[in-house]
Amino acid sequence: MTATAKAAAAHAPVARVLPLLPVAHLDREFDYLIPSDLDVQAQPGVRVRVRFSGRLVDGILLRRLKSSDHEGRLSWLDRVVSPERVLTPEIEALVDAVAQRCAGTRADVLRLAIPPRHGKVESEQTEPVPLPCEPRIDEAGWSAYLHGPNFVEALQAGRGPRAVWQALPGEDWCTRLAELAAVVASAGRGAVLVVPDQRDLDRLVRACAEVIGPEHVVGLAAGLGPSARYRRWLAALRGTARVVVGTRASVFAPTPDLGLVVVWDDGDSSLSEPRSPYPHAREVALLRAHGTGCAAVVAGHSRTAEAQALVDTGWAHDLVAARETVRARAPMITALADSDQALARDPGARAARLPAIAFAAARSALAAGAGVLVQVPRRGYVPSLACSKCRAPARCRRCNGPLALPSAAGPDGAGSPTCKWCGIAETNYRCQACGGRVLRAMVVGAARTAEELGRAFTGTPVHTSGGGEVKAEIAAGPKLVVATVGAEPVMPGGYGAALLLDGWALLGRADLRAAEEALRRWMTASTLVRPHTDGGQVVVVADSGIPTVQALVRWDPVWHARSQLAERAEVGFPPAVHLAAVDGEAASIGELLEVAELPASAELLGPVPLPPGERLPFAGDELEPDEVERMLIRVPRADGRALARALAEARAIRSARRSSGPVRVQIDPVRIG
Known part of the structure; x- marks a missing residue:
């Protein structure tokens, strides 16, 4: 034609x-x-x-x-x-809401929400399988939580309850969430369950398949091939799979008649989208629950300040267990400072760089035939050293480069420190700050720790998990498992003990969320340990007087989240306020702010440097860190929408002018600096 x-x-x-x-x-x-x-x-x-x-x-x-x-x-x-x-009315409304919330464009949000097309897959037809009429629910499991049975009853009645669920230590959280999805699916509605990574996704998919049936569940992740991912996404769109389990982008899954949306472990940075407009899966889930009226659950072993704010404002209810139940389920937790005085005189304990209590806990668990989990902040060998007295970084006298121990240290863990820049050994070290002569490792990595433990516990198998070799699960038995944070494998029956090393390295990070993140990492590892009634022990090497350490010892993440929220309200940081981070060259930021009609309440903070490790990509290249600045714009929560709208309009003006120079706008970024 x-x-x-x-x-x-x-x-x-x-x-x-x-x-x-x-x-x-x-x-x-x-x-x-x-x-x-x-x-x-x-x-x-x-x-x-x-x-x-x-x-x-x-x-x-x-x-x-x-x-x-x-x-x-x-x-x-x-x-x-x-x-x-491919775009349903409900997802269209969600895309609009996310773009407005994040000062982004709908085109960018749609690229996150709708995967690329695969023509051959679209031609495939699958007949839906009838859902089970009566979901299998362990009533005792939810009865352990105050108002837990009431929450399940509200789901069964088709209402839209909202809760922040504090999972008990050792809880089979995958089965509990699968049961909630089964309740919703049995009523002919859909459920979307969002997790941070592939390991959690695999575990939750297995649990949902056991409770609901594998034909009703699909797992969505970026690692799937184009055809597999599109096939599963279409199963959600067409309603042949009522339950979708996936990573952050799956929060947009177009499940018809959505009845439940869940975000597990919302403090994990993997749930924050690294592409424009940088939405967090938790915020998208909350917008979706608000728009559709479906039930919503924000869950985890620890708790973020954002989740606590949902409870304090009344948007969601607390779903927690009684203190007696928490104490019965938790392992025995001991905290002690990492100092020379705390190290035992036992040569084995000193070689393993473990205080006496930690060494004894590991030895006791291994003798009982149980595994021992050792959590370290990073993989590899010792990256740098510090003065044992004042903790000033150890520097080379010749070139001022950082000193580090060679990998082939002696049997006592010692060796001549060597400069990482010029390669010269420093045989007669003296601290430039205090004159001290004793060195200590700033952070000892997984490989070095495994090597030291192998010498201290002769004949005991030592396994590592981290970096490119992350183990999801490891067989039970008397063995040492050295894992970096976030890579702790599950052991059937639970570990007999967990040793959380170098706690100060997590707490000492220059980050607004350092304390919250440290507690989340510790609790994630500790929940893999048996209850104290079965001999489970956790030793955290950190000062017991620190509030975050106290929250772990008492297993009270709610108290910690409340204190974090109060501190942020006092200094004016999210979630007590809304904060926009504008990153770019000084001239570009100045142009954006010049045309932006910011709310009268807006307060400019900066310019400040980008958080460590962050870069600003643009047009396939990157600016050098010294070329990039960050301007923070703070407004009360009531003016958050006005701030996002003003920045979106300013970006449009710069775009129409074809202004050069990259500018990145993030609303309530995970990392502030």
Whole structure:
């Protein structure tokens, strides 16, 4: 059919299309005429191709109209890429809400929400399998929590309860969440369960398959191939799989008639999207629950200040166990400072760099036939040394480079420190700050720790987990498992003991969330240990007077979250306020702020340097760290929407001007500095 012979569709011939363009000032809808031969396929939610500024671009058809308010001539819809309606009305509303919340564009959010198309997969048809009428629920499991049975009953009644669930130590959290999903699925509704990583995803998928049936569950993750990922996403869209388990992007899964959304371990930084507009899965889940009225659960062994704010404001209810139950389930936890005085005179304990209590706990667990988990802050060998007296970094007298121990240290763990820059051994070290002559490791990595423990516990198998070799599970038995934080494998029946080393390295990070993150890491490891009634012990090498250490010893993450929230309210940081971080070159930031109509309550903080380790990517390249600044903009929570709108409009103005220089805008970033 030639262009002159084209006829428009008889009914609602105007297609309102959102082109998926990468520029902020074109984040708006455009009208196109629908040819009659595309009348059947051109339905709201389908992918289309349209001509824009002389070239064909991808777009999403949002709705069909009888007429357009555009006074000029309309272009024709070029083609419908697929008749599959990939954007549902509910997800469209969610995309709009996320873009507004994060000062981003809908095109960027849609790229996160809808995976790339795979044509062959779309042609596959799967018949839905009838759901079980009665879900299998362990009533005793939820009865351990105050108001736990009431929460389950509310789900069964089809209501939308919201809760912050504090999972007990040693809890089979996968089964508990699978039971909630089963309750919702048995009523013909959908459930979306979001976890931080692949290990948690695999465990939760297995639990859901056992409780509900494997034909009703799909797992979504970025690591899947294009066809597998799209096949599972379509199963969620078409309703053949009622339960979706996945990593952060799966929070957008288009499950029909959503009844429950869950985010597990919301303090994990993996749940924060590293691509524009940088939404956090927890915030997307809350927006989705608010928009649909579905049930929502934010869960974990520890608790973030953001989750506590949901409880304090009344948006969600507390789902916690009584203190007696917590004490019965928790291992015995001991805290002690990492000092020379705390090290035992036992040569084995000193070689293993373990205080006497930690060494005794490990020896006792191994003698009882149980495993011992050793958590260290990083993998590898000792990266650097410090003065044992004042903890000033040890530097080379010749070139001022950092000193480190060689990997082949002696049997007592000692050896001549060597400069990492010039390679010269420092045989007669003296601290430049205090004159001390004794060195200590600033952070000892997993490989070095495993080597030292192997010498201290002769004949005991030593396994490592971390870096590129993370173990999800390890067989039970008397063995030492040295793991970096976040890579602790599960042992059937639980570990007999856990040793949490170098606690000061986690607590001493220059980060707003350092204390919260340290407690989360410690609790994640400690929950893998048997209860104290079965001999389970945890030794954390940190000062017992620190509130975060006290929260671990008492197993009271709620108290810790409340204190963190109060501290942030006092100094004016999220979640007590809304904070925008604007990163870029000084001139670019200045231009953005010049055109932004910020709320009257806005307070500018900075410029400040980027948090350590962060870089600003732009156009496939990166600016050097010394070229990038960060400006923080703080407003009361009531003005958060106005702040996001002002920054989004300012980005659109810079885009229309074709201003050079990258600018990144993040609302309530995970890392502030």
